[in-house]
Amino acid sequence: MISGYCPHFNPVTASGREKAWLKARLEDLRLRVATLNVGDGLLGDPARHEGMLKWAVASLELARELGAYAITVPSGVEPGPGQWLELARALAPDLRMLCERADRLGLDLTVELHKTMLMANCQEALDLMGLVDHPRAGVTLDPSHTTYAGENAADVALRLGSLVKHVHLRDGAGKNIDVVPGDGTVDFSALAAALKKNGYSRVAVIELEYESMRAEGVRPDMVRSRSLLERAFTA
Secondary structure (H helix, E strand, O other): OEOOOEOOOOOOOOOHHHHHHHHHHHHHOOOOOOEEEOEOOOOOOOOOHHHHHHHHHHHHHHHHHHOOOEEEEOOOOOOOOOOHHHHHHHHHHHHHHHHHHHHHOOOEEEEEOOOOOOOOOHHHHHHHHHHHOOOOEEEEEOHHHHHHOOOOHHHHHHHHHHHEEEEEEOEEEOOEEEEOOOOOOOOHHHHHHHHHHHOOOOOEEEOOOOOOOOHHHHHHHHHHHHHHHHHHHHO
16 A cells, blocks of 8 residues: 555545455455555655654554554665665654554564665664664565665575564566566575574565556466465475
8 A cells, every 4th residue: 555656545544434345355355464565655755754654553553454464664765875874763763653553553563675765785674673673673575675785585584584574575686676486586495495494484475566567467477476486485
């Protein structure tokens, strides 16, 4: 539920009836919600700051109603040279506040390790989680973004350890992150082994994303991705 990008549902304006309809629709489709991937701008953007906080709080409340275990939020604006620590210190109190909200609801708050944002590589993830310093804070790991950062997804998973609280499964090839699993360079078997070593037992979500809409290709891509990833994660 990312405003302006994939605005599937608005947690801020939705009525109780609309939330009930959404829950019933998911049940009819026999779908289970793991997390909500949410955003209305970036916390580090002063013009969008309050809107993002409001969106995240409303998303936490909706996540509990839908039976999710967390929400996933973006980390913040990409820093300029020498600005990382200043921006991270400014962002940490907001993330800690959201973690407190999440804790009261029995949920986690996960921040996605994502290219061209504040938390774009493994060390930044470790450092930001250290600044937030809350047991409900964690990382959403997406191997396409670790590949973009020039890092190995399995190595990153092992370094982050128990901080990995949600996983997206998308492939990458150099700076291209819109890669169907199996078409890039990510070693998903090694990633699965690393997550298993960490004791990770939550959902790993196959994430298909394209530069342009390709509805006719989604189903076959999903079928072959799922086959590949089932082999990797059940080996």
